Amino acid sequence: MSALAKQTITEQEFQGFAVTDFPASKRLKVVTLDEATIRAFNDAVSEWTVQGIEYKPFLRFEVADRLDAITNYTLGKFLNATVRDRATGAFLLNYQGSPNVEEGDARTEFEVKLSTAVSHIIGLSNHDAMYGQYYARFTVRNVDDSxxxxxxxxxxxxxxxxxxxxxxxxxxxxxQKLKEENMQGGDSLMLHLDDWAELDKFYKHPLAKKDIVWGAPKSKNVESKVEHPVFFEEDADGKPLMLYIDQFAEPSNKAEGKYLYEMGESLEADANFLSVPMPVGSMMVMHNHFWLHGRDKFVPHPDLCRELLRQRGHFTE
Ligand SMILES: [Fe+2]
Structure with missing residues (x-):
């Protein structure tokens, strides 16, 4: 466990936010910022536009510091400890009331600044080649040809x-959920590695540590392929970290194909997953190597529209 994960903070010390457990699992923490906190945050970052934050990477850390400072640095302590600790590793962050910002583009700007603050409290977001920024915004509609x-x-x-x-x-x-219209279903799905009943079967398999080739479809704008095993590393306590996706693995023989196929079947059949509804304005943050994530299907609707923002990055400690 990293030094940051060991930092403990008690509930009495929280300033400007509250924390509860997600009903179905203590691993997932639900963090709610007070209305006063988000209003103070909006004021504290109003001098910068999202474009400015895109152009000047150092502003991302400044935005993060302004939010953390409002909570007397108790938020950063809690979020860092939660996301790095294998026993938890995830939080759903939302806020009470309204930031006192007009609906529409101004509100979206506020939401992007808020998720920028949260991501840069815990690390540094990587360049997203699909969108060309440190984040990606994308829309899910009823019809799609991607x-x-x-x-x-x-x-x-x-x-x-x-x-x-x-x-x-x-x-x-x-x-982060930016917008949603005519949507039924589509909850976020999550499975913690240590809750996956068949983890050992796949982690102790002869192919668990064998390099596999991974590539991406054209829309991702990533030309080169990489090689790594599914269980590419262990954490400080010797427990497995995972790096797997069904769509982008390129097995080189039948044995690899079968290993990957059976892994996908096992994950999808596991009953220990969480189904998490995400209201507009909320964001889910998780450790990418001890949590797997997915998304449930939606009920079709001709005017279905959902806009999401994602950031993926690395810890900076
Ligand atoms: Fe994903």
Missing amino acids: DSYLRKAHRRMELHNDGTYVNERTDYVLM
């Missing part, structure tokens, strides 16, 4: 880790 399951509404997106086909470390994933 080349991966990211934007396909009517099917379940299988459990996976992010960052399988890039060389950069992807310690954390942040998903």
